[in-house]
Amino acid sequence: MAGKLKGTKETFYDRWVREVEQVPQIEGLFVKDINRVELLPWRRKGGNGIYINLAFQRVDDAHICEIAPAGALNPEKHLFEELILILNGKGATEIWNEGGEKRTFEWQEGSLFAIPLNCWHRHFNGSGSEPVRYLAITDAPFVLNRFRNLEMVFNCSFVFADRYDGSPDYFNAQGKEHSDAILETNFVPDVRTIPLVEDPHIRSHRFRRFLLAGGTMSVHISEIPPGQYRFAHRHGAGAHIIWLDGKGYDLTWETGTDKKHRIDWQAGTLTSPPDWWYHQHFNTGKTPARMLAFHYNIRVSEIKGDFREFVSSNNKKIPFDTEDPEVREAYRRELAKQGLSPNMEEIYRLEREDGSGSALSPKG
Template structure:
């Protein structure tokens, strides 16, 4: 029976426990670990459990700030084995952490399967709702990290049958052409930002491939954005994500702020990320609030969520190894934009005084550079930032 309050009372409660979303219930029902937090030192250290639905052993990853939008998982494929075939109406991007193998892709009505091979460092995407299967034909385990758009879609439709048993054919995404998964290498300018993009559904080695100089985040910074499999949720030009980027040794990124959801995966080198609420200002340590700054260290295979507290968090990335610091940045989500068509857009990479959300080096907290110099000295790496 509903309690009818008097004029001095409110009906019901004003506090309660958040309930799991449809995607969170789905993860729990899968029976494998679910890892949360602001980041991981190395995905190779994650606990893995047998995965009945997909095969192999796996673990879900749901980092702070990505909840309800997109998710990740890592799956291990045993030697001379394969995952179970699946199809789904959400997008998925794969990064091979360890091992080598192949992927089979086919349509429901197709008379043949397309097969392409991959190795450690490969990045690829299977067209949405195509049947696919990952195969490990080698003698060592394969470890694959996947980014998935399942959370947003499951939370909207709340139907696994719609997602995994849907006959719709996305002919605009996949035409079964023989060269669909042939790697491409020719860069072109983004239609809006004019930064570098690569239209390729499979990139053999993002750890060691050539990157063009970009200079947006640090001196000598290199960067390009892959357009893959006709994806709209993961990339496609609206968000400039995913991207592959590299900071030169002895140099670091400007602190910057943007909406939650981006995750950086360390590909090469080693480093750390600091992140803090913008309300602490551009110099949190100097203001006596350094204890509120969060830090995540990582090695290749590690990761960090760039803005765990929403768009009002600054974050800053530092490579402290003897080789260049390279990352894969992934984010998925709806194409939400402010204003109306034709309004001017200012990149978050622009400095604060330019209307952007990046802190110029000259305005950052002195502790930032001092700590970076200390970490470099400890690693025997030369400091190479402009003074």
């Protein structure tokens, strides 16, 4: 879907991308397959890449970057947070605080990690024959538009020792379990296969939430069983969803309008719901569909309150019993094309009984 910034001026961040980075920006509501997007040379990074600015917002962004076989990107550090999902290939990242010892950790397709704030880092391709491609979600738009000073953002000498202490086992994939299926960790080896857990508060909901590298951004995985869909909900801008497997579609629409945009998704589709737009996920495949959802600005102490309010507030969701009947009818027709049928009765019943209903992700 072709996209333009609606009614917003070009920001400091946009000028930086255009004039300094000189890398194109993809805009709109989604990218069909981030594994197939054409990438262009990116001088500062020392690889190929592209910026992705979905949902008409400038709080967070995405970019794809590719490392040539046997190659490495340039070292960098910055005052914005960065979460990285390895899309294909294998390699390693060197990381160090200014003046500190360099540590290296290895990753592969499906690995998820965060760059601790303002740490130097350098990514290496571990293969001599295959390129590495990764997806990064950052809050660069917010940070750059706040400071409006590249020297401050990219060459600040402050060391956030509270975020990264230089410990040799910082990226060892050991984490600290919290309630509500939250894992505080700095490295997830493979998001495609990590087991999910039942949410004790929202029955039928299987998910996992990660807090990485002491950051304010977070990530969760959520899975929609075959024959099921989520109720429509809305929230602030900044969520990015990458579908890891399965197939289905989203409906999304601006609050106060009837025009529903349908986005068909598959493994590799990236979407981002615009600020306060309703959106709803439908699984049309025969297998569970797993999404990885990145969120802007959630901290540990805020999760519970945010989560509860999100689930209980009818202002933010459309309960199944009040949704447009055409929504479920269209879903039934879509499944029937493949000889499948909806498996929603239990979900509807749970919502009627205690409001828990569908597997709802707080900002996915």
